[in-house]
Amino acid sequence: MSIEPAFPYPVGSGGRLVWAVTLCIAIVAPVAGQEPAPATEVLRFGTDPTGGAPYIFKIDPAGPYVGFEVELASYLAHKLGRRAVPVEGEWSTLPELLDKPRHGEKGIDIVLNGYEQRDDLLQHYAATVPYYVYRLQLVAHAEDDSIQQWSDLRAGKRIGVLEGSVAFDYCQRRYPGQVLPNKDVAIMFEEVKRRGRVDATVQDNPACAWFVFQEPVYRGHLKIVGEGRQPGFYVIYLRKDDLQLKRQLDDAIRDGFRDGTLQRLYSKYGLWNADQQWLAWSLTGQFPPEDDAPIETLSSSGGGSVIPLIPKLLQAAGMTVFLSVASFPLAMLLGLLIALGRVYGPSWLAAPLTLYVEVIRGTPLMLQLYFLFFMMPKIHPVLALDPLYTGILGLALNYAAYEAENYRAGLLAIPRGQMEAALALGMTPLTALRTVIVPQAMRIVIPPVTNDFIALFKDTSVCSVILITELTRRYNELYNFNRDLVVELAILTAALYLLMSYPLALVARTLERRWGTPHVPR
Amino acid sequence: MAIIRIHHLVKQSGGHRILDDVSLTIAQGQVAGIVGPSGSGKSTLLRCIVGLEPFDHGEVWVHGRWQIRGGVTAPRDTLLQLRRTVGMVFQQFHLFPHMTVLRNVMAGPLHVQGKSRAEAETIASHWLERVGLKDKLSAYPAQLSGGQQQRVAIARALAVQPQALLFDEPTSALDPRMAAEVMRVIDDLADDPALQVAMVIVSHDLSALRRIADVVHVLDRGRLVYSGPADEALAPNGPTAHFTSSEQPR
Numbered sequence A: 001m002s003i004e005p006a007f008p009y010p011v012g013s014g015g016r017l018v019w020a021v022t023l024c025i026a027i028v029a030p031v032a033g034q035e036p037a038p039a040t041e042v043l044r045f046g047t048d049p050t051g052g053a054p055y056i057f058k059i060d061p062a063g064p065y066v067g068f069e070v071e072l073a074s075y076l077a078h079k080l081g082r083r084a085v086p087v088e089g090e091w092s093t094l095p096e097l098l099d100k101p102r103h104g105e106k107g108i109d110i111v112l113n114g115y116e117q118r119d120d121l122l123q124h125y126a127a128t129v130p131y132y133v134y135r136l137q138l139v140a141h142a143e144d145d146s147i148q149q150w151s152d153l154r155a156g157k158r159i160g161v162l163e164g165s166v167a168f169d170y171c172q173r174r175y176p177g178q179v180l181p182n183k184d185v186a187i188m189f190e191e192v193k194r195r196g197r198v199d200a201t202v203q204d205n206p207a208c209a210w211f212v213f214q215e216p217v218y219r220g221h222l223k224i225v226g227e228g229r230q231p232g233f234y235v236i237y238l239r240k241d242d243l244q245l246k247r248q249l250d251d252a253i254r255d256g257f258r259d260g261t262l263q264r265l266y267s268k269y270g271l272w273n274a275d276q277q278w279l280a281w282s283l284t285g286q287f288p289p290e291d292d293a294p295i296e297t298l299s300s301s302g303g304g305s306v307i308p309l310i311p312k313l314l315q316a317a318g319m320t321v322f323l324s325v326a327s328f329p330l331a332m333l334l335g336l337l338i339a340l341g342r343v344y345g346p347s348w349l350a351a352p353l354t355l356y357v358e359v360i361r362g363t364p365l366m367l368q369l370y371f372l373f374f375m376m377p378k379i380h381p382v383l384a385l386d387p388l389y390t391g392i393l394g395l396a397l398n399y400a401a402y403e404a405e406n407y408r409a410g411l412l413a414i415p416r417g418q419m420e421a422a423l424a425l426g427m428t429p430l431t432a433l434r435t436v437i438v439p440q441a442m443r444i445v446i447p448p449v450t451n452d453f454i455a456l457f458k459d460t461s462v463c464s465v466i467l468i469t470e471l472t473r474r475y476n477e478l479y480n481f482n483r484d485l486v487v488e489l490a491i492l493t494a495a496l497y498l499l500m501s502y503p504l505a506l507v508a509r510t511l512e513r514r515w516g517t518p519h520v521p522r
Numbered sequence B: 001m002a003i004i005r006i007h008h009l010v011k012q013s014g015g016h017r018i019l020d021d022v023s024l025t026i027a028q029g030q031v032a033g034i035v036g037p038s039g040s041g042k043s044t045l046l047r048c049i050v051g052l053e054p055f056d057h058g059e060v061w062v063h064g065r066w067q068i069r070g071g072v073t074a075p076r077d078t079l080l081q082l083r084r085t086v087g088m089v090f091q092q093f094h095l096f097p098h099m100t101v102l103r104n105v106m107a108g109p110l111h112v113q114g115k116s117r118a119e120a121e122t123i124a125s126h127w128l129e130r131v132g133l134k135d136k137l138s139a140y141p142a143q144l145s146g147g148q149q150q151r152v153a154i155a156r157a158l159a160v161q162p163q164a165l166l167f168d169e170p171t172s173a174l175d176p177r178m179a180a181e182v183m184r185v186i187d188d189l190a191d192d193p194a195l196q197v198a199m200v201i202v203s204h205d206l207s208a209l210r211r212i213a214d215v216v217h218v219l220d221r222g223r224l225v226y227s228g229p230a231d232e233a234l235a236p237n238g239p240t241a242h243f244t245s246s247e248q249p250r
């Protein structure tokens, strides 16, 4: 078992590859009529590391990403004279990252992450030639004799599938009522191994091959049942107008099949099979050269310690704190303005403000963040904000609605006479609000507002959907690569949240004591 | 010269006239009492004068310069100027509970007249001394008795140097001892020849009015039924006889 870092692309027999690249540049450059891209130029590929092995994962938690797609990206980038850089996203929304500016935050050049060739995506994006032929495979427990072939599933077997995947669709139609969708690939193999909530799982063959034959924790406990079904293509998606990039990638994939590079790469992860032979033949008109060199294999180690992960969790906790302290003051300010508008503003303003509050409070924060992040740029490119700004803005806009209700209650609790006394003194309404009404309302709302701050603090975890690596998202990543530390990681993460929110609760209680019941002599 | 002139003021509510063609004049430095049975419109009249309550017809003139007209929203600046000229003291004090006594009285100079903090503090201490509360500067309103709170309210109103001060039943929320203490302060201010602040006092305390007021106006069901010298108005068989006998123990 040899473990190699993913970057730079590992060269089996270096001389040949260098030669191939040199030749490639020599050929491409004059034809393209321009200089080859400088070596520092990057190829940013959208990927979701939480998808896990064998696509993209880590063996050493502190080390770089590995996985057959990571190595494929390195190989392709190398062929293009570029350097591959992963850009992390949420799997189901990766193609939408192509709608964002290429060089902005979370900007990408390509999506390379087990995406099948799909008509709906081809309407909006261009795709390369296939780089892999996958099949749906059925995996059951090694000792489960009741599942020997696909048709055995009909006996009411419970089938775990990845939500929204082709396998999900396939099983839903064939075995209605028996499908248990899940968002986590590994958890389904885990359930099959434990003979727990599902009897079998249907997934793309790369994941099956990895968990059944390579992953030490599962090896020997699982079996592949029957033949793979419903073959399909993994392709790389890119922008429709990226014609040159598409041609370069297509050529690189063909070259990779032709000279055996991809065969070696896929074999390393146990993914080379007859389907890939056929793909190579149909893309290049020839079969890859036979190669008798020993095949490297790769597998995750398992059995680590949680200690090296702590700095990573702490770093993400910093982001959680930053999101909270950056967004909450905004939410308070905005909420106060909304409340003042509703209680003291002109009558035409009341209706839109009420609508805002009700819409925000009546829809999930996650949806609002999705809207800000993915929809706004479609309305106008100028509205394409960085994830961090989007997160702060989204939290602020959301919590403003709740703070507005707090402040409104506070403002309404101030007796009418206070405003009248201030006006009778000759204050302008604005001065009266600023010096008399709002300071009193503030004191009334301190307890609920502080509680909301604690709630927002925990709600920052929702920002993980727009790719901000805060504590919860970091936990998810780490846990994907450290299955043996699941419990320790969960406890550690929860402890961090508690460690940060408990002092806040204490501050809240102190403020409440000091200001909650003001000016009444005790 | 008139500091406040009310001209045929009418305020209606649901077809019923709360104030019905009221006209009266308050001269500079004059102390006027307003009496009348409960619900006769006394408070409403005071609130109309300072623009806290809109009315339907007629006019309110202050200092011959600032005018509120019936049925029309007064311009903002008019209201601000007018309220700086005519102060108001409420039955329920309405002190700002989140400010100390000193800050309450500083509020006007500071936030209305734009004076410096030091200046405002000097003015505020002066008026608090005047109402006998020099030793309560850093107390909060909730730590004071009702009579003390009302005296702070009077100091707060005076600190912006108004030309007239309206009192809406300043003592009726207080027990007799504290009421007397507040009336003594008002009395003292009324007697100060240097002060020259006109006062309009709505009160059921007829003996106090008899002592302080130059004139008394009698309201009954929204109509002004009598204006004249206090002695005459408050005589046992005068215009107030029919409603004071049962309500006024003293």
Ligand SMILES: Nc1ncnc2c1ncn2[C@@H]1O[C@H](COP(=O)(O)OP(=O)(O)OP(=O)(O)O)[C@@H](O)[C@H]1O
Pocket: B013, B018, B036, B037, B038, B039, B040, B041, B042, B043, B044, B045
């Ligand atoms: N905002 C309002 N809308 C409608 N009617 C009102 C309003 N305010 C007062 N009124 C009515 O107007 C009349 C006069 O009320 P006002 O408070 O001026 O009387 P008052 O002479 O001050 O009485 P009191 O001696 O009890 O304080 C009453 O009949 C009262 O019910």
Ligand SMILES: [Mg+2]
Pocket: B042, B043, B044, B168, B169
């Ligand atoms: Mg009244």
